[in-house]
Amino acid sequence: MNKNYTDINQQQRKLGSAFRKESPDTLNAFLSLHKAAFAPGAMETKYKELIAVAIAINVRCDGCIGSHVEAAVKAGANREELVETINVAILMGGGPAVIYGTQALAAVDEFYP
Template sequence: MKNYVKHYEFIANAMEELGGKIPNTMTSFGELHEKTITQGVLSSKVKELIALGIAITVRCDGCIAFHVHDALKAGATNEEIMETIGVAILMGGGPSVVYGCEAMEALKQFNA
């Protein structure tokens, strides 16, 4: 079983290291993330839930770790995250069931 809290920390550190090696790209990506997730017509919470749904359907463990973490930080409830997993399964089929289970595990770990 993956430790999503440690995986989140690993990816965060790796992204920082990557930023030192390709600063223009990573600075631009960081700015894109910040400006996209900022409250607009959609709340930051809703945007994080959308990102989580996409992370599940594209099968990205690191993205699942980040967006579960950030959705909780943005005020998402466990129920909202679980419903997001359900929508991802609708759109992604069987593989999204597997990665939905991964997202559920990440939720449990970040809540612990």
């Protein structure tokens, strides 16, 4: 099973834009929440993105994995930090997290330079 997380992210951006036209209040409110939650504060954005990667694995969300792995890399997460994040997600999520954790590693390889 080969997934291309760059394609998944591009497709989700298109779908999100289309939905925003239909329901701008809802999507704009969500995007404001997203911006506030990921703003640097007591915790750097990188760590918030790593948490989001772990959650994305456990809720089995391909779009979330692609988006947050890409954002974590852009925020300065290195490959080892991402692998350790996947390890914690697998611990907390059991067998299903193993499946999505290994797929998240494919996303890491795709986005990490």
